[in-house]
Amino acid sequence: MDIEQKQEEHINHFVNQASNLDGPSLVTVINDAISHPSLFAFSEILSLPNVTQLQGTEYSRYIDLLQMFAYGTWSEYKSNASNLPPLAPDQALKLKQLTVLTLAETNKVLPYDGLMQELDVLNVRELEDFLINECMYVGIVRGKLDQLRRCFQVQFAAGRDLRPGQLGSMIHTLSNWLSTSDNLLITIQDKIKWADRMSEQDKKHKKEAEEKLEEAKKTLSLKSHTMSRGGLTYEAMRMRRCSPNLVE
Amino acid sequence: MAEASQTQTMATSSSGLTFKLHPLVIVNISDHHTRVKSQSQPPPHTCHQQDNSSSSSSSTNTVAANGSNRVFGCVIGVQRGRTVEIFNSFELLYDPVTNSLDRGFLEKKQELYKKVFPNFYVLGWYSTGADAEESDMQIHKALMDINESPVYVLLNPLINHSQKDLPVTIYESEMHVIDGIPQLIFVRSSYTIETVEAERISVDHVAHLKPSDGGSAATQLAAHLTGIHSAIKMLNSRIRVLHHYLNAMQNGEIPVENSLLRQVSSLLRRLPAIESQKFQDDFLMEYNDTLLISYLAMFTDCSSTMNDLVDKINVAYERVSRRGGRTAFI
Numbered sequence: 001m002d003i004e005q006k007q008e009e010h011i012n013h014f015v016n017q018a019s020n021l022d023g024p025s026l027v028t029v030i031n032d033a034i035s036h037p038s039l040f041a042f043s044e045i046l047s048l049p050n051v052t053q054l055q056g057t058e059y060s061r062y063i064d065l066l067q068m069f070a071y072g073t074w075s076e077y078k079s080n081a082s083n084l085p086p087l088a089p090d091q092a093l094k095l096k097q098l099t100v101l102t103l104a105e106t107n108k109v110l111p112y113d114g115l116m117q118e119l120d121v122l123n124v125r126e127l128e129d130f131l132i133n134e135c136m137y138v139g140i141v142r143g144k145l146d147q148l149r150r151c152f153q154v155q156f157a158a159g160r161d162l163r164p165g166q167l168g169s170m171i172h173t174l175s176n177w178l179s180t181s182d183n184l185l186i187t188i189q190d191k192i193k194w195a196d197r198m199s200e201q202d203k204k205h206k207k208e209a210e211e212k213l214e215e216a217k218k219t220l221s222l223k224s225h226t227m228s229r230g231g232l233t234y235e236a237m238r239m240r241r242c243s244p245n246l247v248e
Numbered sequence: 249m250a251e252a253s254q255t256q257t258m259a260t261s262s263s264g265l266t267f268k269l270h271p272l273v274i275v276n277i278s279d280h281h282t283r284v285k286s287q288s289q290p291p292p293h294t295c296h297q298q299d300n301s302s303s304s305s306s307s308t309n310t311v312a313a314n315g316s317n318r319v320f321g322c323v324i325g326v327q328r329g330r331t332v333e334i335f336n337s338f339e340l341l342y343d344p345v346t347n348s349l350d351r352g353f354l355e356k357k358q359e360l361y362k363k364v365f366p367n368f369y370v371l372g373w374y375s376t377g378a379d380a381e382e383s384d385m386q387i388h389k390a391l392m393d394i395n396e397s398p399v400y401v402l403l404n405p406l407i408n409h410s411q412k413d414l415p416v417t418i419y420e421s422e423m424h425v426i427d428g429i430p431q432l433i434f435v436r437s438s439y440t441i442e443t444v445e446a447e448r449i450s451v452d453h454v455a456h457l458k459p460s461d462g463g464s465a466a467t468q469l470a471a472h473l474t475g476i477h478s479a480i481k482m483l484n485s486r487i488r489v490l491h492h493y494l495n496a497m498q499n500g501e502i503p504v505e506n507s508l509l510r511q512v513s514s515l516l517r518r519l520p521a522i523e524s525q526k527f528q529d530d531f532l533m534e535y536n537d538t539l540l541i542s543y544l545a546m547f548t549d550c551s552s553t554m555n556d557l558v559d560k561i562n563v564a565y566e567r568v569s570r571r572g573g574r575t576a577f578i
Contacts, residue, residue, distance in 0.1 A: 004507050004510060004511055007507075008507065011507075041506065041507065041510060043506045044506055047506075104517060105513075105517055108517075108524070109524060153524070154517075155518070156514065156518060157514055157517050158510070158514050159509070159510030159511055159512070159513040159514035159517075160510065160513070161506065161510065162506070162509050162510070162513060166513070167494065167497070167498050167509070168498065170494060170509075170512060170513060170516055171491065171494050171495060171498060173516050173519070174487060174490060174491040174494060174516070175491060177487055177516075177519065178484065178487055178488060178491060181480055181483060181484045181487065182484065184480055185477060185480055185481060185484065188473050188476060188477045188480070189477065191473055192469075192470050192473045192474065192477070195466045195469045195470050195473070196466060196470060198466060199466030199467070202466075
């Protein structure tokens, strides 16, 4: 969330600059915004009326470029390179960082091979350097690099600009999350009730066993009274007969 | 004096000071009390030394009405405006002969504490007991030259199960006119507990070590689950707020705010929180281990019960039991 705070002043700065300009000077502002090392959010600039006006003119390529930076990835840029203006090296770097963010949208565990393909990087060392220096130190992603399994586990990724349709899916995800947590709450309550019920049953069982023990003690003390009056009772005789079997 | 002692602790403070007490002070006072109590009653195998130690300890400690010794000490902290925050405390030696606290020791300790905590001042003193006593006013007055209005923290060491709040009271001194004579009496003040993160963690840790009423495994489980339940409930309500907000944004009731949407999308990307294969493996392994261990414990329990039963039967139905021509029935 701090990446958002860092970006806020830059966004305001560029929005102020862009709202007063037009035409070619607007193009320079757009280029500045794209190359700025800490700016990753472009939808505010995109929504400015001056910028949308550029759509039909000869500078519409820059609008497309801005949209590419807002929503697209490096491979999309490559496939469309003919229609879009060429990128300066820091702009290319920016686009690659944004690509990582997009990839992190769908999977939490990004395999190195996929990353290398998407980012046009040839070896693992370069990929790791890129991830560490350009993504983690800047603060747009946080995660763990697992070299043995050759994957990058993402724990946190900054948000990219939302395409118009994505809001619906976000709401859907949120409502799923809500229903899951509701179910979980109900399950926990049931478990608590179960635990209480079990402990009640256990206590009852113990009490019954103790009562039986007391009763047995009482009846036996009565019996020992009758026994002491002389002679063995019938049970005692039977015990004597079957005790050899038992002790075996 | 008799009527003064009755009205001594009934009034409530009107000075308007707010008191904040840190748990460290309460733990210190109770620790001091417990130490003194256990040192004056050595374990039974040294009972022949007990007479010496008990006689020496009774001469240096005042014995309160309920028989346990009173302990004394000093509280230090910060006073900012109308808020008095009591951070720490240390022990003092009490001289029953002069009914006062050891002044030289207090000053030495104060100097030492000043070096480590330059902001802390002596705010008052503490003691244990059920209620404030007459003699306490003397000590209170003696401290008034260090701090013009000291506070008196009293901890009641008797455990009262029905009492729900802490047995700690804070008294201030006020000049009241009783029977035409202006006198200094103790008045109660209310206080709040204020914790630093470290204090909160340690108190939490101690509280979870042993359930408060020694409940069975079921109550411990229920307590643990209740904790989790309330945590998830809070998470649930917060997500509901976000959900509502996004819905409103979609319906157009609220202007679209991009930075917030970005943050929400980054939050949603953290879900599912744990799903990798490795987690499943570790989780199942630990689950199986726990089940195995409880199974094994159950087995051991059963076999020991069985052993006892066999012993009892052997004793009960021994072949060789011809004493007096009668078998033992039980």
